[in-house]
Amino acid sequence: MTIVTRFAPSPTGLLHIGGARTALYNYLYAKKNKGKFKLRIEDTDKERSKDSFSKDIYENMKWLGLEWDEKVIYQSENISAHVELAEKLLKENKAYRCYCTKEEIENARSKAKKDKKPYRYDRKYRDFKDILNKPYVIRVKIPLNTKTVLNDKILGKIVVNNNELDDFIILRTDKTPTYMLSVVADDKLMGITDVIRGDDHLTNTFKQLILFNLLGWKTPSFSHIPLIHSKEGSKLSKRHGDLSVKQYKENKYLPEALLNYLLRLGWGYGDKEFFSIEEAVSLFNLKGVGKSPAKFDQKKLDNVNNYYYKKIPLEELIKIIKDYYNIENYTEDYLKKLLLVFHERSENITDLIENINYMLKEKEIVFSEQASNIIKSTKKEVLNIIFNSLKNVDAWFAPNIENTLKKVANDLELKLFNVAAPVRAAVTGKSHSPSIFKILELLGQENALERIKKSF
Ligand code: GLU
Numbered sequence: 001m002t003i004v005t006r007f008a009p010s011p012t013g014l015l016h017i018g019g020a021r022t023a024l025y026n027y028l029y030a031k032k033n034k035g036k037f038k039l040r041i042e043d044t045d046k047e048r049s050k051d052s053f054s055k056d057i058y059e060n061m062k063w064l065g066l067e068w069d070e071k072v073i074y075q076s077e078n079i080s081a082h083v084e085l086a087e088k089l090l091k092e093n094k095a096y097r098c099y100c101t102k103e104e105i106e107n108a109r110s111k112a113k114k115d116k117k118p119y120r121y122d123r124k125y126r127d128f129k130d131i132l133n134k135p136y137v138i139r140v141k142i143p144l145n146t147k148t149v150l151n152d153k154i155l156g157k158i159v160v161n162n163n164e165l166d167d168f169i170i171l172r173t174d175k176t177p178t179y180m181l182s183v184v185a186d187d188k189l190m191g192i193t194d195v196i197r198g199d200d201h202l203t204n205t206f207k208q209l210i211l212f213n214l215l216g217w218k219t220p221s222f223s224h225i226p227l228i229h230s231k232e233g234s235k236l237s238k239r240h241g242d243l244s245v246k247q248y249k250e251n252k253y254l255p256e257a258l259l260n261y262l263l264r265l266g267w268g269y270g271d272k273e274f275f276s277i278e279e280a281v282s283l284f285n286l287k288g289v290g291k292s293p294a295k296f297d298q299k300k301l302d303n304v305n306n307y308y309y310k311k312i313p314l315e316e317l318i319k320i321i322k323d324y325y326n327i328e329n330y331t332e333d334y335l336k337k338l339l340l341v342f343h344e345r346s347e348n349i350t351d352l353i354e355n356i357n358y359m360l361k362e363k364e365i366v367f368s369e370q371a372s373n374i375i376k377s378t379k380k381e382v383l384n385i386i387f388n389s390l391k392n393v394d395a396w397f398a399p400n401i402e403n404t405l406k407k408v409a410n411d412l413e414l415k416l417f418n419v420a421a422p423v424r425a426a427v428t429g430k431s432h433s434p435s436i437f438k439i440l441e442l443l444g445q446e447n448a449l450e451r452i453k454k455s456f
């Protein structure tokens with residue numbers, strides 16, 4: 001049997017990291033089993049669904065490398081088939097018309113709340129035979145006095161007494177199918193063999209199992225992934241910052257880093273920390289998924305991102321910085337030398353872009369207060385001697401520059417630091433930088449001297 005999994009987001013918000021992890025596990029499970037990974041957009045809630053959110057889901061899944069097989073299925077396009085199924089169940093006496101009014105339901109709900117009991121529909125119309133000329137919903141006739149067993153591949157065996165389940169609605173008064181029916185219908189239509197999703201759907205699963213049975217369909221296997229919690233232990237929500245994949249992409253996180261972090265967030269393979277996508281495909285299994293909620297740790301994600309960032313080849317970095325700086329006038333060789341100096345010293349791409357700013361934006365050096373103070377507190381005649389000595393350097397290479405500044409320090413009986421610091425402040429606007437001799441070499445003599453002259 002070919003394994004077929006699916007990711008079934010509702011396009012009511014941006015793709016967030018929880019959804020991306022669900023998509024990833026479905027993707028890996030399908031690929032590992034040489035099966036198919038499908039995408040279904042659950043867009044039946046017309047008011048909350050937006051095309052822009054579907055677009056965001058496609059873009060960010062692609063960015064993460066989670067390409068789906070075959071064309072995207074839109075749940076809204078299958079509605080008439082779902083309605084037919086509700087009618088079929090009705091005809092077979094596996095479902096029934098319920099004529100309760102909204103008010104009746106509301107009253108029963110408030111009463112339950114007052115009595116501090118969970119609300120459950122009282123199955124009033126379950127055995128009602130007449131057909132009334134009144135609005136109705138179609139409810140499922142849950143088989144009573146029996147049990148529904150879920151053999152979850154992650155959570156294990158869970159048994160529910162059917163008498164505790166609601167005769168839930170499958171078709172609303174306006175003849176639209178409910179989520180519960182549409183999911184089952186589409187999973188069947190798409191030939192889904194394995195449903196892997198967040199454990200917030202666990203209670204739905206029992207109802208869906210019953211629907212599968214009533215419809216006479218083989219049930220897929222289910223795997224419920226414990227949700228992601230915040231570091232403090234509460235459920236992750238919008239309140240915990242913007243955890244959309246888009247946001248991470250905009251902040252220049254690397255897709256392989258986010259993917260690796262999400263993979264390990266809830267799944268493990270011994271102590272192994274980093275996985276290429278090929279390794280993830282070959283090693284992934286549902287057994288390795290934890291049964292308790294994983295905790296989202298931004299710092300850890302940053303560390304993973306840093307690990308992948310350090311591995312980016314210089315050629316790639318050049319392509320990345322092109323979006324931020326006009327580098328047309330620089331040779332590839334020069335840019336490589338520059339990035340070699342700054343790559344290691346930066347934490348991530350954002351940091352790198354910020355750190356090389358003073359190297360590439362020649363006219364826009366911003367002086368930190370510390371840098372200004374360093375220059376101000378250095379005697380004018382010392383600044384002049386430094387300037388003139390650097391002007392006289394014949395071959396502008398780091399070792400020569402270093403020797404020159406050492407000699408100035410020696411002659412003036414100063415520490416090298418006191419000579420190098422004002423130079424650094426003048427050319428970078430900062431009190432810290434990579435080797436100032438290397439920086440000066442990279443800037444070129446003319447450019448460096450111009451900067452020094454301007455600020456000394
Ligand atoms: N559309 C549902 C959601 O976004 C997922 C349904 C499912 O996986 O069965 O939570």
